[in-house]
Amino acid sequence: MERKVAKDAQKYFVTGVSMITSTGPLGHNVMAAEWTMQVSYDPLLIAVFVHQSAATFKNIKKTKEFGVNVATDEQTSLVNIAGGYSRTEIDKLKVRNHFKLLKSRYIKAPMIAGCIINAECKLVAMKRLGDHTMVVGKVISIKYNKTKKPLVYHIGKYHRIGSVIEPFRQVIKVNKMTFRWFFAQVEGKFVLKCVGALVKSGKKILISHYTRNGNSYSTIPYIVPKRGFNHMKALQTHLKSVGLRIALVHAPIIKRLVLQNKKKVQRINFVLFEGKLKSPLLNHNEWKSISSDPLLYEITT
Numbered sequence: 001m002e003r004k005v006a007k008d009a010q011k012y013f014v015t016g017v018s019m020i021t022s023t024g025p026l027g028h029n030v031m032a033a034e035w036t037m038q039v040s041y042d043p044l045l046i047a048v049f050v051h052q053s054a055a056t057f058k059n060i061k062k063t064k065e066f067g068v069n070v071a072t073d074e075q076t077s078l079v080n081i082a083g084g085y086s087r088t089e090i091d092k093l094k095v096r097n098h099f100k101l102l103k104s105r106y107i108k109a110p111m112i113a114g115c116i117i118n119a120e121c122k123l124v125a126m127k128r129l130g131d132h133t134m135v136v137g138k139v140i141s142i143k144y145n146k147t148k149k150p151l152v153y154h155i156g157k158y159h160r161i162g163s164v165i166e167p168f169r170q171v172i173k174v175n176k177m178t179f180r181w182f183f184a185q186v187e188g189k190f191v192l193k194c195v196g197a198l199v200k201s202g203k204k205i206l207i208s209h210y211t212r213n214g215n216s217y218s219t220i221p222y223i224v225p226k227r228g229f230n231h232m233k234a235l236q237t238h239l240k241s242v243g244l245r246i247a248l249v250h251a252p253i254i255k256r257l258v259l260q261n262k263k264k265v266q267r268i269n270f271v272l273f274e275g276k277l278k279s280p281l282l283n284h285n286e287w288k289s290i291s292s293d294p295l296l297y298e299i300t301t
């Protein structure tokens, strides 16, 4: 690995910045730590990667507790102080007109006012990794302020979060029957995930006739696979069970769609595998014109 490239490449990671509060022989302290992140939902665990030379490291090792205060885009001057000096040099939290402190509920170190998240943590693990030590804390108390915006750190500069990138989905207007057919399979899921086979013959596509609860519907051979199951294998099993011998190409196509019928909408993802028919058609399958149905048109083009 080329050292210069590796050194430069590191700047291109993107992080937030937290201010880690702790208490030790020199009193209360704060340090800036961009390498701070949640690493478990339940229990809620936060990992901070701290250099062994930091006063904060010694404090946490001794007291086995610390505060995580996630900085907002209005707190760059606090972060500069927390990250620019050590507690061995100055009492950072006492720098005039800067830190406003809040009393913690369960730990000795104070929390910092005005942050987007304040979490009180009890140390559960410490592991040296390379030139830093991973310090993992279990959150015992947490507060957040949804009106604040986090500070973003990238290429050695502070940034504000810009606009939200809306997830792109193709909206397809479908008839009531199509909408109902898929909606009946949703079972409370946010996105209905389907896997299907695309077998084309000129401008026609292979479709299967399905019947469920007295309703019938025709579309490409597809299933709603169980979560975590290999989609291609699940589809192959389905195709075999309905007597279709199709050689599938192992390169999935993904279509992220929104089915719309009047005011009703449902997100639906199709993982599609192109394939070639290897046996004659049975009577529950037929060739249908791609342009005859908006859903077929969208998933085949």
Ligand SMILES: Cc1cc2nc3c(=O)[nH]c(=O)nc-3n(C[C@H](O)[C@H](O)[C@H](O)COP(=O)(O)O)c2cc1C
Pocket: 017, 029, 030, 031, 032, 033, 034, 035, 036, 049, 050, 051, 053, 054, 055, 056, 057, 079, 080, 082, 083, 084, 085, 086, 087, 088, 132, 153
């Ligand atoms: C934006 C920013 C992010 C930082 N992130 C980290 C970090 O993730 N881990 C770390 O050990 N030091 C990090 N530092 C450096 C420490 O904050 C710095 O060494 C500090 O002086 C340590 O303070 P202390 O000795 O009082 O604990 C960062 C500094 C800045 C300015």
